Amino acid sequence: xxxxxxxxxxxxxxxxxxxxxxxxxxxxxxxxxxxxxxxxxxxxxxxxxxxxxxxxxxxxxxxxxxxxxxxxxxxxxxxxxxxxxxxxxxxxxxxxxxxxxxxxxxxxxxxxxxxxxxxxxxxxxxxxxxxxxxxxxxxxxxxxxxxxxxxxxxxxxxxxxxxxxxxxxxxxxxxxxxxxxxxxxxxxxxxxxxxxxxxxxxxxxxxxxxxxxxxxxxxxxxxxxxxxxxxxxxxxxxxxxxxxxxxxxxxxxxxxxxxxxxxxxxxxxxxxxxxxxxxxxxxxxxxxxxxxxxxxxxxxxxxxxxxxxxxxxxxxxxxxxxxxxxxxxxxxxxxxxxxxxxxxxxxxxxxxxxxxxxxxxxxxxxxxxxxxxxxxxxxxxxxxxxxxxxxxxxxxxxxxxxxxxxxxxxxxxxxxxxxxxxxxxxxxxxxxxxxxxxxxxxxxx
Amino acid sequence: xxxxxxxxxxxxxxxxxxxxxxxxxxxxxxxxxxxxxxxxxxxxxxxxxxxxxxxxxxxxxxxxxxxxxxxxxxxxxxxxxxxxxxxxxxxxxxxxxxxxxxxxxxxxxxxxxxxxxxxxxxxxxxxxxxxxxxxxxxxxxxxxxxxxxxxxxxxxxxxxxxxxxxxxxxxxxxxxxxxxxxxxxxxxxxxxxxxxxxxxxxxxxxxxxxxxxxxxxxxxxxxxxxxxxxxxxxxxxxxxxxxxxxxxxxxxxxxxxxxxxxxxxxxxxxxxxxxxxxxxxxxxxxxxxxxxxxxxxxxxxxxxxxxxxxxxxxxxxxxxxxxxxxxxxxxxxxxxxxxxxxxxxxxxxxxxxxxxxxxxxxxxxxxxxxxxxxxxxxxxxxxxxxxxxxxxxxxxxxxxxxxxxxxxxxxxxxxxxxxxxxxxxxxxxxxxxxxxxxxxxxxxx
Numbered sequence: 051x052x053x054x055x056x057x058x059x060x061x062x063x064x065x066x067x068x069x070x071x072x073x074x075x076x077x078x079x080x081x082x083x084x085x086x087x088x089x090x091x092x093x094x095x096x097x098x099x100x101x102x103x104x105x106x107x108x109x110x111x112x113x114x115x116x117x118x119x120x121x122x123x124x125x126x127x128x129x130x131x132x133x134x135x136x137x138x139x140x141x142x143x144x145x146x147x148x149x150x151x152x153x154x155x156x157x158x159x160x161x162x163x164x165x166x167x168x169x170x171x172x173x174x175x176x177x178x179x180x181x182x183x184x185x186x187x188x189x190x191x192x193x194x195x196x197x198x199x200x201x202x203x204x205x206x207x208x209x210x211x212x213x214x215x216x217x218x219x220x221x222x223x224x225x226x227x228x229x230x231x232x233x234x235x236x237x238x239x240x241x242x243x244x245x246x247x248x249x250x251x252x253x254x255x256x257x258x259x260x261x262x263x264x265x266x267x268x269x270x271x272x273x274x275x276x277x278x279x280x281x282x283x284x285x286x287x288x289x290x291x292x293x294x295x296x297x298x299x300x301x302x303x304x305x306x307x308x309x310x311x312x313x314x315x316x317x318x319x320x321x322x323x324x325x326x327x328x329x330x331x332x333x334x335x336x337x338x339x340x341x342x343x344x345x346x347x348x349x350x351x352x353x354x355x356x357x358x359x360x361x362x363x364x365x366x367x368x369x370x371x372x373x374x375x376x377x378x379x380x381x382x383x384x385x386x387x388x389x390x391x392x393x394x395x396x397x398x399x400x401x402x403x404x405x406x407x408x409x410x411x412x413x414x415x416x417x418x419x420x421x422x423x424x425x426x427x428x429x430x431x432x433x434x435x436x437x438x439x440x441x442x443x444x445x446x447x448x449x450x451x452x453x454x455x456x457x458x459x460x461x462x463x464x465x466x467x468x469x470x471x472x473x474x475x476x477x478x479x480x481x482x483x484x485x486x487x488x489x490x491x492x493x494x495x
Numbered sequence: 496x497x498x499x500x501x502x503x504x505x506x507x508x509x510x511x512x513x514x515x516x517x518x519x520x521x522x523x524x525x526x527x528x529x530x531x532x533x534x535x536x537x538x539x540x541x542x543x544x545x546x547x548x549x550x551x552x553x554x555x556x557x558x559x560x561x562x563x564x565x566x567x568x569x570x571x572x573x574x575x576x577x578x579x580x581x582x583x584x585x586x587x588x589x590x591x592x593x594x595x596x597x598x599x600x601x602x603x604x605x606x607x608x609x610x611x612x613x614x615x616x617x618x619x620x621x622x623x624x625x626x627x628x629x630x631x632x633x634x635x636x637x638x639x640x641x642x643x644x645x646x647x648x649x650x651x652x653x654x655x656x657x658x659x660x661x662x663x664x665x666x667x668x669x670x671x672x673x674x675x676x677x678x679x680x681x682x683x684x685x686x687x688x689x690x691x692x693x694x695x696x697x698x699x700x701x702x703x704x705x706x707x708x709x710x711x712x713x714x715x716x717x718x719x720x721x722x723x724x725x726x727x728x729x730x731x732x733x734x735x736x737x738x739x740x741x742x743x744x745x746x747x748x749x750x751x752x753x754x755x756x757x758x759x760x761x762x763x764x765x766x767x768x769x770x771x772x773x774x775x776x777x778x779x780x781x782x783x784x785x786x787x788x789x790x791x792x793x794x795x796x797x798x799x800x801x802x803x804x805x806x807x808x809x810x811x812x813x814x815x816x817x818x819x820x821x822x823x824x825x826x827x828x829x830x831x832x833x834x835x836x837x838x839x840x841x842x843x844x845x846x847x848x849x850x851x852x853x854x855x856x857x858x859x860x861x862x863x864x865x866x867x868x869x870x871x872x873x874x875x876x877x878x879x880x881x882x883x884x885x886x887x888x889x890x891x892x893x894x895x896x897x898x899x900x901x902x903x904x905x906x907x908x909x910x911x912x913x914x915x916x917x918x919x920x921x922x923x924x925x926x927x928x929x930x931x932x933x934x935x936x937x938x939x940x
Binding site: 225226227232 | 641667670671672673674675676677678775
């Protein structure tokens with residue numbers, strides 16, 4: 051049992067608000083600060099990628115007792131729907147019942163803040179935290195960076211303030227703080243597929259839709275209101291790039307040529323394209339994550355990743371699961387809680403960063419590749435027959451709670467095996483024979 | 496020919512003051528700011544590693560017409576003196592005349608500021624630059640970070656303010672700015688070997704002295720006054736570590752056991768050890784280095800490296816050489832000057848960072864390894880016979896002005912070749928025979 055602490059959480063995003071629920075349940079006083087207005091009172095920004103909630107996310111929500119309320123705003127997706135030319139291929143994610151869930155970031159965030167408030171957390175919006183006195187776990191809050199600040203002291207401070215965290219910013223200025231931020235040359239833009247007049251979805255609603263085109267790709271995830279949130283991922287510069295799509299005509303020509311089956315379903319293509327910002331994608335890593343049992347980073351604030359594995363929020367929620375176990379185990383020994391937390395999570399955060407980075411290639415290129423799809427089929431047959439010998443990488447990441455670092459290591463080993471299998475002569479003919487099965491079994495030895 | 500610009504240089508270190516000389520020669524107005532007091536008026540800090548000036552450094556100094564004045568304060572080192580047990584091995588750096596030069600950082604910095612002032616640059620000490628308006632190339636200067644600031648506008652701003660650059664700090668906060676800082680678990684501490692009573696050196700003066708001990712090592716570089724500046728590199732934590740050397744007795748016992756031949760020459764061992772700080776070692780990378788033809792980073796501010804190749808200052812000076820060529824080529828087109836500068840230097844900065852990182856192992860472990868020394872001998876014989884076919888990596892980095900990135904790539908190829916050569920049966924017996932020579936020639940094909 052812990053003594054009640056006065057705790058500040060900086061950031062009222064998904065991780066900040068779920069953490070608030072956990073900390074309230076543990077008996078603490080919780081203040082959540084956000085520099086932005088209350089998301090429940092404003093329109094969303096048009097720069098969001100829909101979330102894909104999977105096992106790790108649900109576990110954290112269920113352990114907090116709020117999973118069922120979130121399921122009400124989630125749409126199960128059981129498969130990828132791969133749009134190539136005028137063909138549509140489906141690829142199931144895993145076993146029967148292995149779904150990921152589409153949730154609008156804004157809808158979820160509003161709900162999470164409601165739930166955290168109901169649990170007793172107090173929210174302070176439009177309060178800008180500019181600096182943190184780490185040794186004193188004291189926030190410096192003010193209107194502007196150069197203006198007057200008010201100092202508010204807490205027992206603990208959590209930085210749940212995202213990839214550009216101010217809390218981390220202060221930690222970065224210490225000696226021995228390792229840090230990296232790396233931007234992709236690919237950016238993204240939100241587009242929209244509205245609902246039909248009767249409120250139904252224009253595309254299959256239980257699919258994660260992908261238009262893989264190599265250097266760029268379009269994805270679409272369903273919303274409750276019958277619409278889809280689409281995201282176009284594309285290089286900033288070059289032949290097929292945001293830079294090259296300068297005007298309405300260029301955008302429309304491009305979609306007609308390369309994404310013809312989207313023309314009918316994205317009616318306000320050019321409007322969306324030029325109204326919505328082009329956003330960047332960054333991988334951010336750092337260490338340490340905590341300071342002296344007083345201050346801790348969590349979620350994107352200490353491990354921002356690119357979105358291509360759909361694990362950003364899930365990884366942040368899993369931080370909370372791990373932290374909660376340690377809080378239950380170590381009582382008032384916050385030094386141990388924070389030290390064990392960062393040691394246990396860091397290798398897994400690095401692993402999911404690497405897997406997410408790699409997955410852009412898989413989604414944008416390989417899902418359009420016959421040989422890759424064959425490989426997936428072979429893996430699926432084998433894993434169904436020998437589930438204890440072979441959990442496909444995607445399933446281990448998405449439908450299990452085994453550590454990401456383990457998934458990365460085993461995934462690399464599986465890849466080496468499948469590379470050998472795919473080099474078997476006539477693999478296209480013999481893929482479902484005993485020869486292939488025996489080969490895999492031999493290589494697994 | 497360029498039109499005269501009003502230029503601010505932030506940082507009066509080695510790179511800042513040499514850059515000031517170049518910019519004055521090009522006809523610009525030059526103001527150099529430093530947050531510290533004038534180094535000519537204070538004692539040095541006791542946390543410096545002596546510099547090893549080599550080809551790239553001399554080239555930049557000679558092109559500016561100040562090389563001969565610096566040679567007066569430099570001591571040539573023609574070889575490594577490797578202290579193992581009570582044995583002393585010498586290993587020449589390159590061909591006859593291939594010397595590196597020991598210079599005290601403080602002595603050199605004072606001289607460089609004198610030379611820059613003589614060239615007409617104006618220095619402003621104890622002026623703290625807290626922020627830079629990048630688009631307006633305007634410095635924000637004040638007593639404290641949170642106090643009142645004075646804005647001073649320039650045409651161009653150079654950030655030569657080192658690994659923890661404030662100018663870069665502002666650039667870091669832009670989108671699409673890639674950045675990493677990574678600290679080694681090894682730190683360093685300055686120690687001192689004083690001169691003999693008659694002003695002579697206690698150890699061979701034309702050697703770079705190394706006591707390689709695996710995880711840790713001691714080095715000593717000669718000064719003009721007969722003393723040596725020593726640097727102890729050692730892990731922060733663990734068995735043989737700064738943490739483990741808690742008191743006078745622990746330090747003295749450690750040196751007596753592991754570095755016995757230094758006992759007589761470092762009389763104030765414990766005093767130095769506890770008075771001088773333990774400093775950290777960081778590799779810092781970033782990109783871009785410039786902003787809009789207005790602001791540019793240079794030297795450690797954009798590529799801080801660990802000191803194990805002796806190339807930190809040399810690489811910074813080579814930045815200036817490259818920049819100067821581009822200023823002469825592109826006149827008033829500062830956008831092109833800055834863009835070409837960062838594009839040309841970035842891969843070379845990354846390469847010397849990698850080489851420097853790798854060289855810790857070579858210096859601390861391999862220089863004590865018989866097989867490594869044999870390999871160096873084989874390389875030396877071969878490169879003397881076929882100088883056009885084989886320039887050893889160290890020589891290419893230290894005694895040439897070929898790009899660092901080329902040195903890294905060719906060095907990797909040479910390493911693969913030498914790995915094969917060293918696996919020849921009986922290599923210890925046949926190392927100077929035609930068999931080995933022919934093997935290398937064959938592998939080079």
